[in-house]
Amino acid sequence: MPSAPAAASGAPSSTGRRGRPGYDQQTVLNVAVEVFNRHGYDATSMGILAENLGISKSAIYHHVPSKEDLLSLALEQALGGLESVWEAPESQSGRAEERLEFVVRSTVRVLTERLPFVTLLLRLRGNTETERAALERRRSFDRKVAELIAEARAEGSIRTDIDPRTASRLLFGTINSIVEWYRPGGALTPAKLADDVVAVLFDGLHTRS
């Protein structure tokens, strides 16, 4: 989805034709998302974005027609990643319990790989049409997980003393809270974090005898 860099053939740092040397849409997007997360989407103007990018406002308009398009592109990176989880064969066949574990693990992976984008998604308030459409896609994702939990209950692998809606809320609470504290590049790798989340959610913190 991101467009090719402005100067794919020449040295990227030597062309200033589209704003700052070497800037492509993905770079603009990465910076924009970081600024949205810091100041809030509503409070971020194109002027603030331009300042953070070190380019002019008109240079930003070379990459995207509006602030809302930036938001839309950013949310697509979060939602596209999350939705791709359902395309993997592991989420389509096998015991519900195993599919659910796969979905949890994959969701944590997408969340850590696309951390600022998912953070933006999770903080949306729904003030614009773009935000409401994104929230509807997020709800659709959540519903699919809730259905999987219901299937795993019916199959006998998930406890039945907890309402499936509560189970689903607590599961997403645990997963989504990762954006508040996880910092990539540290000792805790995304794979180990995914293992830990699966271990806590399915087996709990208690030792097993």
Add this chain to the structure above:
Amino acid sequence: MPSAPAAASGAPSSTGRRGRPGYDQQTVLNVAVEVFNRHGYDATSMGILAENLGISKSAIYHHVPSKEDLLSLALEQALGGLESVWEAPESQSGRAEERLEFVVRSTVRVLTERLPFVTLLLRLRGNTETERAALERRRSFDRKVAELIAEARAEGSIRTDIDPRTASRLLFGTINSIVEWYRPGGALTPAKLADDVVAVLFDGLHTRS
């Protein structure tokens, strides 16, 4: 801590001396917290508060000297509730595992009983001195829980394949996310929710054979 209603002796609804009939500091606080949570503390002016309360700005100043005092009083209701958990005898003696379970259960109770106040606390950005002081008290609470997790590990009741910091983060992630979806007064009582959170965190979603 909240002051007595303005007209403790007469009929509370018949005195308008302190703004709207029957308004006391706690009522002003309840409305203010709700408005802070809806618009964000920074974006809420005393004018917006007055509008939501249906009283004049000067009537608010009869109750509190400033917006930051309102914030401070509101955060005290969240933090005071959370900190009182450590004063109960159940959190002071016994196996670390049982103390930890008690603290988790009590934290969920405080969170559901003082939902808007804890929501405000959890959304703080730390822009003012009041906010930074509150965040420091929150961190201190979190540290005590982390120490309890470490004790429970040492005692052999908490699994050792998860780093205690990660365990603590996931535990708070699960608990704190409750403010995002729990609505009091529904079929899910605070006591059942506390049971569910303890069940998921300590025993996991899997059925046990």
